[in-house]
Amino acid sequence: MQNTSRTIVVLGTGGTIAGTAADAADNVGYTAAQLGVESLVKAVPALAGLPLECEQVAQADSKDMGFAIWRSLALRVAHHLARDDVAGVVVTHGTDTLEETAYFLQRVLAPTKPVAMTAAMRPATSLNADGPQNLLDAVTVAGTSGAQGVVVVVAGAVHAAVDVRKAHTYRLDAFTSGDAGVLGVVEEGRTTAWRAWPQGEALGLQWLPVEDDAWPQVEIVTSHAGASGALVRAACEIGVQGLVVAATGNGTVHAALEAALLEAQDQGVTVWRSSRCGNGRVIGRADDVLPSAGELTPVKARVELILQLLTPC
Structure with missing residues (x-):
């Protein structure tokens, strides 16, 4: 109605x-x-x-x-x-x-x-x-x-x-x-x-910075054939705070890219794995070295990571 x-x-x-x-x-x-x-x-x-x-x-x-x-x-x-x-x-x-x-x-x-x-x-x-x-x-x-x-x-x-x-x-x-x-x-x-309307707990607006440069810098990199870690290392040099990798399949990442992402993670950069596939989710495992973003697409994982970096634990 x-x-x-x-x-x-x-x-x-x-x-x-x-x-x-x-x-x-x-x-x-x-x-x-x-x-x-x-x-x-x-x-x-x-x-x-x-x-x-x-x-x-x-x-x-x-x-x-x-x-x-x-x-x-x-x-x-x-x-x-x-x-x-x-x-x-x-x-x-x-x-x-x-x-x-x-x-x-x-x-x-x-x-x-x-x-x-x-x-x-x-x-x-x-x-x-x-x-x-x-x-x-x-x-x-x-x-x-x-x-x-x-x-x-x-x-x-x-x-x-x-x-x-x-x-x-x-x-x-x-x-x-x-x-x-x-x-x-x-x-x-x-x-x-046909199903329930969206629900959830609001993060609130008080954490949103007024100036653009005060928002956390989070970038997306893509895993593909012949991928390297060059872009990841460059991002770390400019002070990136978070990285989302648009991985292949169920969150698999080219070895060279994964090595660079692990280096970034060791330096304090938050790294999440999403999938470049249009459907499906990244099913996490207990021995994952890079956390899964679950059902979030790369662009939504980036938004979520920005918000998590903004809001205190």
């Missing part, structure tokens, strides 16, 4: 959903983050008359997403969720780093109200733009009674923040939840959840 009596706040951050192209037939050669969030809402007739508030938090191509926007967005989401008159929050975002921002917000906020993030694979000027329907669906989820946590709503599917990942470069249904499967769907204005 959708709650239409309480306010839903729509926060804009840019992305393809707000992008424009000179040619309506061009779904590739566009410029992201051109339209304001109020324009996006006005372009969806079905949203007219609903108790919506719009706020532009940022205007960025999500490939350029950074810590400052993350912090500002988390603060604004928390502010609005704390209001008694707000049922939920919608966040418009680019697809490139959507999964990272979603995971970050879930970990720091673990909201008991819904935060429905949405995006588009085609710009707003496209002949068949997907943004308007995605935005309408996200508002539907944000107003769903009993919903909570950070989710991603695209192409009619609802994905939990911990599971979602972009799996296709171009298709409208570019996102998947891997082995976990989608949390639910939006069909004709109704949300159906």
Whole structure:
């Protein structure tokens, strides 16, 4: 059931959903983050008359997403969720780093109200733009009674923040939840959840630095044929605090790369193993010399490691 009596706040951050192209037939050669969030809402007739508030938090191509926007967005989401008159929050975002921002917000906020993030694979000027329907669906989820946590709503599917990942470069249904499967769907204005909404304990916002250079530096390296430890050693020289290795298969790492990662670990750098495979998790063993990141993809493992380095034990 959708709650239409309480306010839903729509926060804009840019992305393809707000992008424009000179040619309506061009779904590739566009410029992201051109339209304001109020324009996006006005372009969806079905949203007219609903108790919506719009706020532009940022205007960025999500490939350029950074810590400052993350912090500002988390603060604004928390502010609005704390209001008694707000049922939920919608966040418009680019697809490139959507999964990272979603995971970050879930970990720091673990909201008991819904935060429905949405995006588009085609710009707003496209002949068949997907943004308007995605935005309408996200508002539907944000107003769903009993919903909570950070989710991603695209192409009619609802994905939990911990599971979602972009799996296709171009298709409208570019996102998947891997082995976990989608949390639910939006069909004709109704949300159906097939499993529990995201829960968890919020890490809080007090640990988030104001300045970008105060955030821990965590980088991702990839294991592949002929891999060496050169990039790892270079990262250590510039003072990296954490490393995530996108390993092959079930967390296997090229011997030369592993040697360098072990050196880094001995120097105090935190090292985690994820997998470069699109699905599955790294199953840890008691004799592992490099810890497993479990089910986290490399980019989400990086976010988690950053947060763990930020927050005291």
